[in-house]
Every structure is written in structure tokens, then in C-alpha cells.
Amino acid sequence: MNRIIFHIDCNNAFLSWEAAYRLSKGNALDLRNIPSVIGGNREKRKGIVLASSYPAKKYGIxxxxxxxxxxxxxxxxxxxPPDYDRYVQCSDELMELLLKYTPLVERYSIDECFADVTGCFCEKASDFANFLRKEIHTKLGFTVNIGVSNCKLLAKTASGFSKPDKTHELYSSELKEKYFPLPIHNLFMLGFRTCVKLYNMGYYKIGDVANEDPKLLRRHFKLFGLLIWSNANGVDSSPVRPYEDKPKxxxxxxxxxxxxxxxxxAYPFLMSLCEMSAQRLRAAGMRASVISVGMRTNEFTFQSHQRKISTPTQSTKEIYTISRLLYNELWQDIPVRTISVRLSGLSSDGIVQLDMYGNEEIRQQRLDKCIDSMRIKYGDECLSRARTIGSGADSVAVTTHKQYPKIKPNIMNGA
DNA sequence: TCTGGGGTCCTAGGACCC
DNA sequence: TCTGGGGTCCTAGGACCC
Known part of the structure; x- marks a missing residue:
């Protein structure tokens, strides 16, 4: 039986969600109808546009x-300004609505999901997609695009055709007419760098790449070359995964x-970042064995160092101690603009073998848990590390919003 | 272009072991 | 002690997605 896969993509998600929320609160102004954006905080140098309304787009924003x-x-x-918690709630509501029609719904990101609707309807697939779009608009107050296909890769491509509030079909049988003529930057997994390389090699349309010898692409791009070729040929049999993977x-x-x-x-900010990450780690019931610190200088160059530890940890103190060592290794006497802390090599927070500092580990665990529970109860700002007070880092968001792990970088795996 | 913040995977090179 | 080669782990960096 041929599968029918929908890719549901929220139009201007953050802006639409914000607009829908304000309307529901009795605000007469619809942000979608004026030149508006959701964007960061200029004073804190976080001034970029996260989403823009269609009237704003008309001015090139x-x-x-x-x-x-x-x-x-x-x-x-x-x-x-953005309100991530509310956006997560909107995303959840969309998932709930879709789950009424099929159990096979996969969240791809906060504003996109796949649904395997094979056998879920009697009419034409596009009619069912149109029905769903109306349902979402009526019940949740925002519009979506739906791409319809027999695989995820093409459904995702189709949902990006023209916006907003549209259904587009793109089946494997229609590659020649609808897919091959598209410019290569429309190809999933092709970013700016690879596009430039392909242009220089004389490929301009998806069909140009699809008709090339995969061996040649492999020579130039290694395994990634084969992925490009197979995406260009619309090859994808990966299933819709109705669960969320544990984060990596x-x-x-x-x-x-x-x-x-x-x-x-930088130390107070580094401490703040360690605290945020460690808190999320503990909330996920996990421990990390690799700690990485990255820094971007004011010249915009990026470097990172990481350290693997023998006993996985979830202790803020231990993570901070190692992060500081890594930061000092990276420091090159060039002013630093951006810093990041990342925990990987994750394992479940089961019984861990305590080393000779076992008692100290238990003491730290109690302290971390106590801090976590107070923050959950009284808010993130209720406690600040002495190290961060007065530095500006104590007021820097300890707020975290849920991130949805990407299943794999390509949606054609499992083929 | 003067560029946020959260992720994932791939690759190359070095260290180490057998 | 010297030598080669294969496998594995670790690290740094690059590319991509939303």
C-alpha cells in the first residue's frame, strides 16, 4: 500500500502564535496584518529577527x-520579544489535534511535524489536507502549510512551495515535472556552502544533480555526496516516528x-551556562561524560575544546570546574563575544559507581537537587550564585525552553 | 550580511593498543 | 628496541537544520 505522508509547517510560527494569543486576550490588533516581527533584545545584543509578518516581508524583512x-x-x-514557553504550548496543541486523526505523528521541530495518514481518510489526500488546515485554523487560530507525498523528504519539500495557508502535493511519480526543475538551494540538506560548490561545478537545478553519476559526487563530497544525490532523486523510505528520541x-x-x-x-556567565545546562540534564534524568566549551571572538572566529571524563556527571560544580579549564585553554587574549557550554555522551541517571570522593558527590547532588526544586517552586530568579551576582549574569536567562531533538540530520535514513 | 540559540552528524588527525 | 598495520577512542572543526 502506498503511504500518504503529510508535512505540517506552521506559517511564521512565532509571529502567528503571538498574534493568535493576543487576539484571544481581546487585543484588537492582529500582528499578522501590520509590519511586525518577533525579535530579541537590542540592548543585550540579541537583536535579530526570529519571525516576520507578511507585510514586513514586503519591505524585505x-x-x-x-x-x-x-x-x-x-x-x-x-x-x-519572544515567549518560548507559550510557543511550546502552541506546538503541543497542534500535536494533540493531529493525534486525533493518526497515532503516527512525529515532531520535527517546534513548528513542524510529519504525520503518516495512510488509510486515515476516504476522500482525496489533498482534500483531507485542506480539511485539516481549516480545522487547525478554526480551533487553534493560526494557519499552516501542508505538503502531501508518499515520503517525508518530498512532503517537506512540497510544504515549502508557496505560503501561507496552502496544500501542495509532490509524489515520487511527479519528480520530472515538479522537483527536478527546482533550483538546487531547494534541496533538503544543502546549505549555503555546498550550494556555492555545486554552482561552481555547474549544477543549478535539482535535476542536474539527480542525473549526475553518484560516484562523482562521492569523490567531491564523500558520504555527503551520496546523500545529496539520493535526496535529489527523491529517495526516502524512512518511517514517521511517533516518539521523541532522548537528546544526544x-x-x-x-x-x-x-x-x-x-x-x-567571562566566568560568571560561564557559571550561569553550566548551571542552566546541568539543570536541564538533571531534569532529563541524565548524566554527561563529555563537556565542551565553545567561544566566538569579536572577530567572529569560533573555537571549541572538550573533555571526556571517566565518571558521567550531572553536578553543576564539576561541570563548571572543567568548563573553566577548557575556557582557559581556549583563551587567546582576543575579546570574546559569545560563549557556549555543551554536555554530551549522555547516559541515564541510574546507579553510578562513586569514586573516592563519593561523599562529596552525594553532598553536591543534594545541593543541586535542592536548588532545582527551589527554582521550580519559586522561579529561576529566586537563587543566584555568589559568583554571578552583580556581573549581569545573574539576570541572564536561566529560563530554558524545551528543545525537540532532531531525529537525524537527514530524513531519508532508515532507507 | 556584521550575524541568536538550540540541536545533529561527519571527517580528519593524533594517540594508543595489540 | 625497531618496525608495520589495523582498530578504536578522543578531539577539533565543519556543515547542516529549525
Missing amino acids: KTGMSLMEACKLYPSLDIN GIGNGMTLPADANTPAD
């Missing part, structure tokens, strides 16, 4: 652009309010 640049294009732009890594990063000119300038 798009995601990823700095707020300063956006304001040059439209000076009276309406700028609204947990991390937090931040742009500092001002460049750190010495390691000591």
Missing part, C-alpha cells in the same frame, strides 16, 4: 536579519552583554 537592519527597511517596525546532547550558549576582555569577565 526576513528571519535572521539584525533588528537594526530591519528598522532601516521599515523604521516604525513593530518589534515583539544538552547545551546553552549566550552572547555576552559586552565583550569579555579577560577570562575573569
